[in-house]
Amino acid sequence: MATPLVQPGHQPPTSDALPEPFAVPPLEPPAAEAAEAGDKKPGLFRLLLRDKFATAAAAVLVLVGLTAVFGPALMGDLATKQNLLFANKPPFNPANGWEYFLGSDSLGRSVLARLVIATRTTVAVALPAVAIALVIGSLWGVWAGYHRGWRETVSMRVADVIMSFPSLLLAVVVLYVFNPSIANIVLILALTRIPIYLRTARAESAELQSRTFVDAARTFGAKPNAIIGRHVVPIVLPTLLTLATLEFCYVMLAESSLSFLGIGIQPPDVSWGLMVSQGRQYLQTAWWLSIFPGLAIVITTIAANMLAAWLRIATDPAQRWRLALPRKRLIARIPAKTVEGDK
Secondary structure: OOOOOOOOOOOOOOOOOOOHHHOOOOOOHHHHHHHHHHHHOOOHHHHHHHOHHHHHHHHHHHHHHHHHHHHHHHHOOOOOOOOHHHOOOOOOOHHHOHHHOOOEOOOOOEHHHHHHHHHHHHHHHHHHHHHHHHHHHHHHHHHHHHHOHHHHHHHHHHHHHHHOOOHHHHHHHHHHHOOOOHHHHHHHHHHHHHHHHHHHHHHHHHHHOOOHHHHHHHHOOOOHHHHHHHHHHHHHHHHHHHHHHHHHHHHHHHHHHHHHHOOOOOOOOOOHHHHHHHHHHHOOOOOHHHHHHHHHHHHHHHHHHHHHHHHHHHOOOOOOHHHHOOHHHHHHOOOOOOHHHHO
């Protein structure tokens, strides 16, 4: 009869009683808290609410979007209605009425109404340009990075040729030759930003091409397009969306620069850059004509950059636990230098 492995009445040793080589080491505090936070799996919206700066940045961008969509319908014809009796009225004077709360220009038009209309024009240029560049550049880059070979070589040389020309200078030349309409501005700005997404997507896709899960999908007979769509694109997409948020700032500033130079948005349309250009000759007598649209550009750009920085951490599985931890506990994990360590 075989001897039982466990004697009657004998308790199995605990992990503390095990020999040191077999003892299970405890999780490090950050890893344990990360695992605890990972079990709850808070969504992006909850993570966003935990970060006050990212929440404020998102609120600013939402306000800009709502203003671009619904603002012109609420303002009506105030942006084009002239009243010479109210020419160059200073802002923040309740006696002039709410429509002149931000003052008026030299023709008596409401600066507030023109700022709202300019928001739609600026967003209508920046968003399509970023979307076109994102879709074309990302798909092209993922395709070239996955297949490698001559496809990658040709794609990179095309990107190098486009990037060899300064994007703003190329836009100036093209818009000077052709009609500076909104469609032409969107197309030229999208064309100059495609290489940014192409190079980023190519690098990410080339690195994923040799991963184990891609090799497994290829071994089981999955077609290249199916592998790209199901396995590569979902991993590359967070990085590209973060890049698109930053590119929104660049495209908006580029459009404002072109309008400031007089080859961007043309009257009777109005954009933030055009308002700054039209008000520069009144800086000493009517500073609000340029300062308010300039502040709109600066605030929107800062908000987009802050949100992009938050997205970069929130969409990275290796860094997301930092957002899931309470701020006080996260600060407590930062090692403090001791006096002995400094010596």
